[in-house]
Amino acid sequence: MLNKIKARCYIYSNLFDDEIKSLIEACILDCKETGINEEIFKPNEEGKYNNLALNCVTNYVKAYRGNDRSDTDKYLKMYESIRDKMSLLKNYKTGDTNE
Numbered sequence: 001m002l003n004k005i006k007a008r009c010y011i012y013s014n015l016f017d018d019e020i021k022s023l024i025e026a027c028i029l030d031c032k033e034t035g036i037n038e039e040i041f042k043p044n045e046e047g048k049y050n051n052l053a054l055n056c057v058t059n060y061v062k063a064y065r066g067n068d069r070s071d072t073d074k075y076l077k078m079y080e081s082i083r084d085k086m087s088l089l090k091n092y093k094t095g096d097t098n099e
Helices: 002-008 017-033 051-064 072-088
Strands: none
Touching (some): 002 017, 017 072
16 A cells, blocks of 8 residues: 555655654554455455545545645644545445445
8 A cells, every 4th residue: 555655645765754653653553443354455355445435535635745834734634634534435344345
């Protein structure tokens, strides 16, 4: 997921990998605490990620990464909106199946 998020954030250096990994983990933990199944953040058998999960993590990383926090509120609101939607969707909740 790291490389996908970096590309979506236009980050082409490995300099910030530790920070981005930490933010990805924090995002997934926050989502788990709202009842979202963490499996949704893992690639499927074909190696593809769920687009809604990628959008969620991307906005979280954009909100908190780096020193320029001028867009933090915008990205945080987008993150929270996606997270909250996922927490209400049956296929994304912990304990629910994709049937």
